[in-house]
Amino acid sequence: MSHYDLESAINRAVEILAKSRNAVALTGAGIxxxxxxxxxxxxxxxxxxxxxxxxxxxxxxxxxPRLVWEWYKWRMEIVYRAQPNPAHxxxxxxxxxxxxxxxxxxxxxxxxxxxxxxxVVELHGTLWLAKCTNCNYKVEMATPPSTIPPRxxxxxxxxxxxxxxxxxxxPPEVLAIAINYSRECDIMLVVGTSGVVIPAGxxxxxxKSCGAKIVEVNIEESAxxxxxxxxxxxxxxxxxxxxxxxxKRTLSR
Ligand code: BJW
Ligand code: ZN
Numbered sequence: 001m002s003h004y005d006l007e008s009a010i011n012r013a014v015e016i017l018a019k020s021r022n023a024v025a026l027t028g029a030g031i032x033x034x035x036x037x038x039x040x041x042x043x044x045x046x047x048x049x050x051x052x053x054x055x056x057x058x059x060x061x062x063x064x065p066r067l068v069w070e071w072y073k074w075r076m077e078i079v080y081r082a083q084p085n086p087a088h089x090x091x092x093x094x095x096x097x098x099x100x101x102x103x104x105x106x107x108x109x110x111x112x113x114x115x116x117x118x119x120v121v122e123l124h125g126t127l128w129l130a131k132c133t134n135c136n137y138k139v140e141m142a143t144p145p146s147t148i149p150p151r152x153x154x155x156x157x158x159x160x161x162x163x164x165x166x167x168x169x170x171p172p173e174v175l176a177i178a179i180n181y182s183r184e185c186d187i188m189l190v191v192g193t194s195g196v197v198i199p200a201g202x203x204x205x206x207x208k209s210c211g212a213k214i215v216e217v218n219i220e221e222s223a224x225x226x227x228x229x230x231x232x233x234x235x236x237x238x239x240x241x242x243x244x245x246x247x248k249r250t251l252s253r
Pocket of ligand 2 (some may be wrong): 135136137143152153154155156157169249
């Protein structure tokens with residue numbers, strides 16, 4: 001993408017966002033990359049070093065809960081130290097100025113909330129809750145657990161991370177909220193996701209079929225790019241602050 005193409009994509013994104021009071025963001029691991037949190041796919045992604053089926057499935061957990069917890073504890077330590085980056089802060093600002101209704105995130109680290117965003121739907125759950133595999137009791141964890149695998153304070157059974165693994169359904173009430181936001185938004189801002197994991201990857205088509213424009217920010221083309229009305233090929237932390245600044249300037253005129 002030449003400098004000219006990028007500039008023109010940014011301006012088209014600004015133009016339509018400035019008219020919106022009902023935009024929704026769909027975010028993925030790429031938005032946290034500039035905070036130092038590894039993505040899943042791609043050359044340095046987690047799946048280049050670990051096999052998803054060994055770590056992110058219910059079968060993997062029953063086979064080896066300690067191994068799965070070690071991996072999650074390591075990831076918790078990374079996000080625990082990480083700070084929201086300019087992309088998270090830009091989305092928070094977009095909410096503050098009344099353009100962005102909500103963030104639907106596939107991320108489990110909670111950096112959007114740490115950035116101050118109020119409406120965040122965590123489609124794939126959160127690292128900061130553990131749930132009992134027997135009685136479903138949930139425990140909040142403010143820090144990575146010191147002893148793993150943790151045990152349920154109620155019934156003594158194994159606790160697991162409260163995230164959605166492959167082959168598991170997204171909690172129906174959470175998915176319903178995400179689908180509603182997708183149906184009702186006028187712009188879906190898709191940031192830093194490969195778009196290959198379903199059902200999350202289907203939300204842009206739902207939004208589009210209900211009349212929304214799709215604005216995508218990614219450093220590479222994704223499974224969503226072919227349906228995007230505007231594709232901004234740039235790191236989210238670099239370009240989102242520019243977009244939001246220009247939206248603010250447009251609105252104050
Ligand atoms: C930047 C950037 C920068 C970088 N700026 N951009 C065949 C076998 C088994 C299952 C299936 C199958 N076919 C289909 C399925 C279903 C499966 C699925 O989708 N699989 C596909 C992978 C093929 N889906 C499921 O299993 C889901 N459940 C389900 O379908 O249930 C049905 C059911 C109903 C009723 C009863 C029972 C079942 C659940 C999926 C859960 C996904 N979970 C994970 C891990 C758990 C949470 C965790 O530990 O974190 O969620 S997988 C992983 O992928 C994680 C992510 O949230 C998710 C999405 O990844 P994301 O965010 O898009 O990251 P990347 O790395 O893929 O992309 C990063 C992007 O950023 C790239 O595009 C970069 O270019 C970009 N980028 N730097 C901007 N600076
Ligand atoms: Zn229990």
